Amino acid sequence: MNKRMFQTPGEQATNEREVxxxxxxxxxxxDKRDAKAFAALFNEDGESIGFDGSQLIGQAEIFSTLKDIFDHHPTPPYIYKIKNVRFLQPDVATLRAIVGMVPPGKTEIDPAxxxxxxxxxxxxxxxWCIASLQNTPAQLHGRPELVQQMTEELREVSEHAQ
Structure with a gap:
């Protein structure tokens, strides 16, 4: 019942790698358009809030909605860069990343x-499982230089991956 509320540096490094x-x-x-594998990474009652604001609650809804999307729409793969991992408790962490996509038939990341x-x-x-995924459009209204900076950062990741 008296659970430790801290991690040793070694435990934290291991946990960060796992997250x-x-x-x-x-x-x-x-990227593989595998709705079953995607949903299985969530807690039973996990939630996913999409780019368009759609809210999916639970593995079953995440699976069925993504399956429908994958069956009927082209979905470009992600280019991503993890910006940080933070532990709120030894068994609870947040991860923040920037992501971009190259639309089908295009060769460049679409900043939109x-x-x-x-x-x-x-x-x-x-x-480790996902309790919540929040996907927030990075429009950065009125700050085009920040949109360009993010796109360049993702472009560098993409170039190094090839």
């Missing part, structure tokens, strides 16, 4: 599709 890997698996499942993604990850029985 980063969880997020990478999430985007890999999107850039977003900031945040996950809240929780660990139960030694396994």
């Amino acid at each position: 980063r890997a969880l997020y990478s698996k999430l985007l890999e499942s999107w 599709l850039n977003s900031i993604q945040t996950i809240v990850a929780t660990r139960h029985n030694g396994e």
Whole structure:
């Protein structure tokens, strides 16, 4: 009952790697258009708030909605850069990343599709799962230089991945 509320540096490094890997698996499942694998990374009652503001609650709804999207729409893969991982408690972490996409038939990242993604990850029985995914469009209204800066940062990630 008296649970430790801190992590040793080694534990924190391991946990951070695991949370980063969880997020990478999430985007890999999107890139593979695998709704089942995507939904399975969430807690049973996890939630996903999409780029358009849609709210999906629970693995079943996340799966069925994504399956429909993947079945009927082309979805470009993500280019991403994890900006930080923060532990609120040893078994609760947030991860923030910037993401972009190259639309089908195009060769450049479309800045209109850039977003900031945040996950809240929780660990139960030694396994990290996503409690919440928030996908916020990075329009940065009135600050085109920040949109350009984010797009350039993602372009660099994309070039190094090739």
